[in-house]
Amino acid sequence: MTPVLEIKGLEAGYGPLRVLHGIDLTVAEGERVGILGLNGHGKTTMLRAIVDLVDWRQGEILYDGESIMKAPTFALARRGVVLMPQGDALFPGLSVKDNLDSGAYPGGSWRKRKERRDYVCEIFPRLSERLNQVVGTLSGGERRMCSIGRGLMSEARLYLVDEPSLGLGPGIAKGICDTLMTLDLQGGALLIAEQNRPLIDGKIDRAFRMHGGELTPDTGEDGGH
Amino acid sequence: MTGVIVTTINLTAIYALVALGISLTWAGLGFLNMSAGVMYAGAAYGAWLVSTEISTNVVVVLLGGILTGIVFGALVCLTVFLPLDGKPNWEIRTITATLALSFVGVNIYQWKFGPQFKQFEPLFSWLPQFRLGDALVKSTVTGTVIATAVVVTIVLIYIGSSRIGLGVRALTQSAEGAALVGINRRTAAFAILGVSGAFVGLAAVLLGQTFFVEPNSGYVPLIKGLIVALLGGLGSLRGAVIAAFMVALCEALTLQYFGGAWVLITLFLLISIVLIIRPRGVAGVLETTRA
Numbered sequence: 001m002t003p004v005l006e007i008k009g010l011e012a013g014y015g016p017l018r019v020l021h022g023i024d025l026t027v028a029e030g031e032r033v034g035i036l037g038l039n040g041h042g043k044t045t046m047l048r049a050i051v052d053l054v055d056w057r058q059g060e061i062l063y064d065g066e067s068i069m070k071a072p073t074f075a076l077a078r079r080g081v082v083l084m085p086q087g088d089a090l091f092p093g094l095s096v097k098d099n100l101d102s103g104a105y106p107g108g109s110w111r112k113r114k115e116r117r118d119y120v121c122e123i124f125p126r127l128s129e130r131l132n133q134v135v136g137t138l139s140g141g142e143r144r145m146c147s148i149g150r151g152l153m154s155e156a157r158l159y160l161v162d163e164p165s166l167g168l169g170p171g172i173a174k175g176i177c178d179t180l181m182t183l184d185l186q187g188g189a190l191l192i193a194e195q196n197r198p199l200i201d202g203k204i205d206r207a208f209r210m211h212g213g214e215l216t217p218d219t220g221e222d223g224g225h
Numbered sequence: 226m227t228g229v230i231v232t233t234i235n236l237t238a239i240y241a242l243v244a245l246g247i248s249l250t251w252a253g254l255g256f257l258n259m260s261a262g263v264m265y266a267g268a269a270y271g272a273w274l275v276s277t278e279i280s281t282n283v284v285v286v287l288l289g290g291i292l293t294g295i296v297f298g299a300l301v302c303l304t305v306f307l308p309l310d311g312k313p314n315w316e317i318r319t320i321t322a323t324l325a326l327s328f329v330g331v332n333i334y335q336w337k338f339g340p341q342f343k344q345f346e347p348l349f350s351w352l353p354q355f356r357l358g359d360a361l362v363k364s365t366v367t368g369t370v371i372a373t374a375v376v377v378t379i380v381l382i383y384i385g386s387s388r389i390g391l392g393v394r395a396l397t398q399s400a401e402g403a404a405l406v407g408i409n410r411r412t413a414a415f416a417i418l419g420v421s422g423a424f425v426g427l428a429a430v431l432l433g434q435t436f437f438v439e440p441n442s443g444y445v446p447l448i449k450g451l452i453v454a455l456l457g458g459l460g461s462l463r464g465a466v467i468a469a470f471m472v473a474l475c476e477a478l479t480l481q482y483f484g485g486a487w488v489l490i491t492l493f494l495l496i497s498i499v500l501i502i503r504p505r506g507v508a509g510v511l512e513t514t515r516a
Contacts, residue, residue, distance in 0.1 A: 051405070053404075073401075073404035073405060074403075074404045074407050074409045074410070075407075075409075077404070077407035078407040085405065089399055089401050089402035090402060091394070091398035091402055091403075092398060092399075093397075093398050094394060094395065094398060098391060098394065101391060102391055102392075102395050102402075102403075102406045102408075105388065105395075105406045105407045106406075110388050150406065154406075
């Protein structure tokens, strides 16, 4: 079966800086794969490289068997590759409802935005109370819920989740990670970067460790907390 | 005093239109459209041609100006935005390119229409004139305010409720966030510059009721539009409307109490004071989120 995501010899960086050194990774349908590692070792760069948000990248990235090395970020989103980024990249001056609806921007999803929004509000009931509130005034946890909710608004096939627990209190972080880990992937796949190992331990199918821009299978010994 | 109010409302409508176009382009695409003046003059000529060749019906002439403005917006997109998007030194290059477009446009107008002034037939003479206190509200003022209110309302409702409109609003907030949800900045650019052109086009027809149309007639509206957009806070549509009102009030009060010669001086003082107190303008977009 064709994997959802296949990365071969990926190198990427910013300006003269090479952050990733020959990354190889395959993610199959229905899989949840974790990337563990400390800050500053390339987890975020790897996820951003997949959606063409780095200065440069070399190697090969296949999505459903097709190369996406020339596809711009917006085109990947339309094809079902959704990044829930560190820092959320929400639209601070727009309401929660508008932010969520923007996640359904890709053509086919727009018509189903109301039912998708109801689905997201079911997962994060807090958001349903805040639908008309401007996102810039939400708390950090609510913003993260909104960012993840936005990612769930389209019918994505590959979810890329970058440090969902970053900057959040332990209770909220656990709640958000548990939600992500129990999502119905509907034949898609999920790749999650997280430095807080206990939050995803036992809930993912495979784990890798990112260290110094190199990806190795996780042995469960260290690399996280 | 009612005279000041009437003048203020009339000028607010015109200035807000040009400034909204400039501010929207800045917010959504990150470039300062210095060719707004040539778009203005082009739309004025377009509407004038419609009124002389097709019909003098008010709706037809207004649509002529708006549609010509939209076409000019698309031209700016094709000749400046698309070729330069993502290139190094993008901010400076777009300013240079839109300025160049301005000079080319003015020369084309000179060549095509000559330096003679063109004048519109009055579009709103069918509207009644009436007295408001001690001031006479001319039909042109009533027409200007109604036309502006109708067009701005339609556009704002469209931007506030449609899919494309959400794309435009998202782009004004975060280019990266917009790309991550599948918004194509290059397609949205046509919508943004089209709306901007429509506003400028409408302003051209409305101001054409008072001033003659000639090749350089876009420069003053461009400068006023830039002043208002900067004063309001580049990128803020609400700020553009507030600043348009402030500039219009400042001009109306100065005209009333000091005379026309003082208008630029009081305007300069107003801008200096506001930008010293609020460097980002009245409602400058500070993309803040709660800590």
